[in-house]
Amino acid sequence: MENFAYHTPASVADAAKLLETHEDAKLMSGGMTLLPTLKQRLAAPSDLIDLAKVPDIKGVCRDGDELVIGAMTTHAEVHENALVRELIPGLASLAGQIGDPAVRHRGTIGGSCANADPAADYPAGTVGLGATFVTNKRKIAADDFFVGLFETALEPSEIIVGVRFPIPVWSHYQKLRHPASGYAVVGVFVAQTKAGVRVAVTGAGPSAFRVSEMEAALSKDFSAKAIENIKVDAADLNNDIHASADYRAHVVTVLAKRAVAARG
Amino acid sequence: MGQYGIGQPVRRKEDVRLLTGKGSYTDDVNFDGQVWAAFVRSPQAHAKILSIDTSAAKAAPGVVAVFTGSDMKADGVGTLITDVEFKDLAGKDMFRPKRDFMTIDRVRFVGEMVAVVLAETQAQAKAGAELVMVDYDALPAVGSTAFAAASNSPVIWEEHGSNVGVHWENRPEAEIEAHMAKAKTRVVVDIVNNRVVPNPMEPRCAVAKWDNDELTIYAPTQGGRRIQQGLAKIVMNLPADKVRVISADVGGGFGIRGKLYPELGVVSWATRKIGRPVKWRGDRSETFVSDYHGRDQINHAELGLDANGRVVALKVWTIVNCGAYFAENGPRLPINGGGRIIPGVYDIENFYFSVKPVLSNTVPTDTYRGAGRPEANFLMERLMDAAADATGLARDEIRRRNVIRQDQMPYRTQMGMLIDSGDFIGNMDMAMKAADWAGFEARRAESAKRGKLRGIGLSNFVEPSGGRPTEEMRIQVTPEGKAVVYAGTHSHGQGHETVWAQLIQTFLGIPFENVSLIQGDTKIMPKEAAGTFGSRSSWMGGVGLQRSAKRIVEKGTKIAANLMQAEPEKVSFDAGVFSAGTSSVTLAEVAKASYELKNLPDGVEPGLDESYFLKRDPEEFNYPNGTHVIEVEVDPDLGKIEMLNYIAVDDCGKVLNPFIVHGQVYGGVAQGIGQAMTEMTVYDDEGQLVTGSFMDYGMPRAHHLSMIDALFNEVPCKTNDLGVKGAGEAGACGAPGAFVSAVCDALKGFGIRHIDMPLTPDRVWTAIQKAKAAKAA
Numbered sequence A: 001m002e003n004f005a006y007h008t009p010a011s012v013a014d015a016a017k018l019l020e021t022h023e024d025a026k027l028m029s030g031g032m033t034l035l036p037t038l039k040q041r042l043a044a045p046s047d048l049i050d051l052a053k054v055p056d057i058k059g060v061c062r063d064g065d066e067l068v069i070g071a072m073t074t075h076a077e078v079h080e081n082a083l084v085r086e087l088i089p090g091l092a093s094l095a096g097q098i099g100d101p102a103v104r105h106r107g108t109i110g111g112s113c114a115n116a117d118p119a120a121d122y123p124a125g126t127v128g129l130g131a132t133f134v135t136n137k138r139k140i141a142a143d144d145f146f147v148g149l150f151e152t153a154l155e156p157s158e159i160i161v162g163v164r165f166p167i168p169v170w171s172h173y174q175k176l177r178h179p180a181s182g183y184a185v186v187g188v189f190v191a192q193t194k195a196g197v198r199v200a201v202t203g204a205g206p207s208a209f210r211v212s213e214m215e216a217a218l219s220k221d222f223s224a225k226a227i228e229n230i231k232v233d234a235a236d237l238n239n240d241i242h243a244s245a246d247y248r249a250h251v252v253t254v255l256a257k258r259a260v261a262a263r264g
Numbered sequence B: 001m002g003q004y005g006i007g008q009p010v011r012r013k014e015d016v017r018l019l020t021g022k023g024s025y026t027d028d029v030n031f032d033g034q035v036w037a038a039f040v041r042s043p044q045a046h047a048k049i050l051s052i053d054t055s056a057a058k059a060a061p062g063v064v065a066v067f068t069g070s071d072m073k074a075d076g077v078g079t080l081i082t083d084v085e086f087k088d089l090a091g092k093d094m095f096r097p098k099r100d101f102m103t104i105d106r107v108r109f110v111g112e113m114v115a116v117v118l119a120e121t122q123a124q125a126k127a128g129a130e131l132v133m134v135d136y137d138a139l140p141a142v143g144s145t146a147f148a149a150a151s152n153s154p155v156i157w158e159e160h161g162s163n164v165g166v167h168w169e170n171r172p173e174a175e176i177e178a179h180m181a182k183a184k185t186r187v188v189v190d191i192v193n194n195r196v197v198p199n200p201m202e203p204r205c206a207v208a209k210w211d212n213d214e215l216t217i218y219a220p221t222q223g224g225r226r227i228q229q230g231l232a233k234i235v236m237n238l239p240a241d242k243v244r245v246i247s248a249d250v251g252g253g254f255g256i257r258g259k260l261y262p263e264l265g266v267v268s269w270a271t272r273k274i275g276r277p278v279k280w281r282g283d284r285s286e287t288f289v290s291d292y293h294g295r296d297q298i299n300h301a302e303l304g305l306d307a308n309g310r311v312v313a314l315k316v317w318t319i320v321n322c323g324a325y326f327a328e329n330g331p332r333l334p335i336n337g338g339g340r341i342i343p344g345v346y347d348i349e350n351f352y353f354s355v356k357p358v359l360s361n362t363v364p365t366d367t368y369r370g371a372g373r374p375e376a377n378f379l380m381e382r383l384m385d386a387a388a389d390a391t392g393l394a395r396d397e398i399r400r401r402n403v404i405r406q407d408q409m410p411y412r413t414q415m416g417m418l419i420d421s422g423d424f425i426g427n428m429d430m431a432m433k434a435a436d437w438a439g440f441e442a443r444r445a446e447s448a449k450r451g452k453l454r455g456i457g458l459s460n461f462v463e464p465s466g467g468r469p470t471e472e473m474r475i476q477v478t479p480e481g482k483a484v485v486y487a488g489t490h491s492h493g494q495g496h497e498t499v500w501a502q503l504i505q506t507f508l509g510i511p512f513e514n515v516s517l518i519q520g521d522t523k524i525m526p527k528e529a530a531g532t533f534g535s536r537s538s539w540m541g542g543v544g545l546q547r548s549a550k551r552i553v554e555k556g557t558k559i560a561a562n563l564m565q566a567e568p569e570k571v572s573f574d575a576g577v578f579s580a581g582t583s584s585v586t587l588a589e590v591a592k593a594s595y596e597l598k599n600l601p602d603g604v605e606p607g608l609d610e611s612y613f614l615k616r617d618p619e620e621f622n623y624p625n626g627t628h629v630i631e632v633e634v635d636p637d638l639g640k641i642e643m644l645n646y647i648a649v650d651d652c653g654k655v656l657n658p659f660i661v662h663g664q665v666y667g668g669v670a671q672g673i674g675q676a677m678t679e680m681t682v683y684d685d686e687g688q689l690v691t692g693s694f695m696d697y698g699m700p701r702a703h704h705l706s707m708i709d710a711l712f713n714e715v716p717c718k719t720n721d722l723g724v725k726g727a728g729e730a731g732a733c734g735a736p737g738a739f740v741s742a743v744c745d746a747l748k749g750f751g752i753r754h755i756d757m758p759l760t761p762d763r764v765w766t767a768i769q770k771a772k773a774a775k776a777a
């Protein structure tokens, strides 16, 4: 690891200023992804801007029909939070399936989404619930946020402040864990929202995506049977030593069916 | 025997120290003025080195020196050890490529060391290493085992003209084919025994210091004597007593940590060269590309059976991928390590065996938990399952008809080994009963209702244990009556601090808490110390202690007689007390007296300090054996396997401490399940290690396993005084066969009879799709 200057700004505005005034600065939340890249010398930022001391971007609250989760809220907090469990149990369950206890107590929703790992779980949850990312500059719909492999709509000095989740009627997450990393080989988030059924997939492609054909079928008939013959095109999916694209395409359907069946 | 005697489940003494951060590992060692080493490792699998430019690195901040293999060679440093010699049937010797400590003009695997950078801090050393410019001329690479043996593959060692080191055979094939021809049924299996990356919890580390014309090196080893000798002779050109190797606490060995690794040679040579202590702390990425790997065989085998399901002949062809060089034991593993036991627990008279150790552009392979025996047992058990299919006999029945029976013991195997004891039928009965094998079909039906496919599998195994044939152990009884054990063995997770104390309490009556262990320092450990590997410690170390204790009692008797004014013949010893008639003295009193000349009878040296040099007869191997049963459930839609139940029945002879043996069984099973279920090592066609981190390499986790019920079918070994057999490698031998058998049982409705390890969801699902397609066609 190379030397760097370490900053702990007390506000989002200060953090943004630091980010803008230092050429090679990096934001840090839980550090679960960032720190290993520094240790492996894959990155050597001049400045680390740790968001740990920013007071108002952590925690969960309800705002009308939305649940607002601060960017610095850890996966463990989301998993255990009573409001999340009551209002969006599917999301609480998703957070509890991320990594291992140590990772869940450090990793944050902001860091996870900003990182946009193709196999991360939150992208399925945010897209699946039709969430909105709130940054220091604007609001971005989850549908527009995940642009590609490790790529988001965030501008270089933009900071995620929180995520707003419309409270759904019902939601559920199904995940097939990677045999080595524990990330999602495929994860499928199904939600019945006030705006309609949403089916979001992570792990299978370069970034999270929705399966509109399944959404349409489920809108008419919310049953596992309704989607059993709907398959995403394997040509667009990831293909690696752990899972072929064909396998992933198949698993998307299996997990979507299981998620729907969980509605009972 | 009391709370701490032999056979008691005594909690491990060392755990409090180790679990509260008070262990003393190599990385805890630092010296004033030390420099840090970072290695420049090849990113190429196979290339000529055109030039190495170290000038930018030398000019970098904090860099003290940069050295290459040529610098070491110029100082007369030799090449690494290949401790193996085999000939083919015509008498032609095995090819033995030479490996420099840092390669000079050619790289042969990704991760091979090209240069070392020494700097004031570790960060500066690593930054310096990035500045060493190596000009490579890439050559075609060989990443896979099958390709290495193929006639059209690139040749890695031109001077040999082939990647096959030797074609070893136990006898001409035709002799066995004559028997095979009489078989009623012939079954063939083709299996891949997957390469694994051992990954002890502690990454490698070394601290070397040159002082007063002596080298001291700290490193995690499995007993440093052989490394000391290697460093002294090959690297330092010194007498062995001028080299001191210290391995205090070590975070796991598994066979691979007992070797003289090139990094050890480099830091040893470098500390003398620059006159400052040198420290290297490897990271996990370096573990992946520089620690020796394990397994990696391709087996083709044929079994012939008569009308009664009795085996008439067995033929096995093995290709073992030894990597870019033959490591210390590489080619030995399939032949002496495992191959000689291939007929396993079965009475097979006619056996043909062919082995081709091949070289490839991969990390060298060497001993890893079981070292050839898990591969051998797995192969034999896959054959037995195939034989069950072909004959229509149940999987346990075909085994029952062929196992070596107790009335055949001692049993001389085809490869000349003498199995002294073992109750192979009893193992199966016990395991099947504990697993409720008889009630399995009802459970299968219950699973089917939930859309799951349930399967059960079993595997037998036997695994000759003992390793090298010599060991030395020493007991010193202090004037305070405490015992210090100076062990030639080396505990790096096995719990010797506990078990040796149990033995001392049993043999000498010295309280458990008054026994301490000194090990892992070549300066003070016994001269003939060998170390711990090959499940040898309870036998070689335990019996060595028993005999040293006997000498303590013999000498103590003379001193006690003198103290009690009795005839030595009249003195008896029991539970720490010497008695003669109505008088008695304790061992502690005798120990105290032994250090005072006035108490010593004529001709008796002061002190109560005895050692025993144990030399094992070749017939005195021991044969741990057992039967393991696994029950699984397969989710056919995802190909995902869940392990539901694990029964391990082990015969490790007399059990010294069941708590510790259970730990050995659990650990071995976890590694065996890891190989069978999650651990996939992939080199691509360019020879790049694709699975070079825990993001891609699947270590087994707690949630992959079920609870393990470890039972003993104790048959004391007949060839050693303690009746012990090895226990360290059994789990790794039993698990893979039982696991694959169970999964194939679950999938039998599809006609699937084998899937190569590891059985990841993707592979299982793909096998199901292929089977469905084949049925439809």
Ligand SMILES: Cc1cc2nc3c(=O)[nH]c(=O)nc-3n(C[C@H](O)[C@H](O)[C@H](O)COP(=O)(O)OP(=O)(O)OC[C@H]3O[C@@H](n4cnc5c(N)ncnc54)[C@H](O)[C@@H]3O)c2cc1C
Pocket (backbone or CB within 6 Å): A026, A027, A028, A029, A030, A031, A032, A033, A034, A035, A051, A071, A075, A097, A098, A099, A100, A103, A104, A106, A107, A108, A109, A110, A111, A112, A113, A114, A115, A119, A120, A121, A122, A154, A158, A159, A160, A161, A181, A182, A183, A184
């Ligand atoms: C062993 C292990 C297992 C894991 N398993 C899983 C898993 O199963 N599923 C899963 O989804 N994830 C998994 N993760 C990822 C983990 O859960 C974290 O979510 C992830 O590492 C990033 O979160 P973080 O808070 O640590 O971010 P950091 O590492 O601090 O930052 C990550 C990136 O985001 C940027 N960033 C951080 N915060 C912000 C912000 N507020 N605004 C803009 N940019 C920001 C940083 O600059 C950096 O580039 C695993 C990680 C590890 C180490």
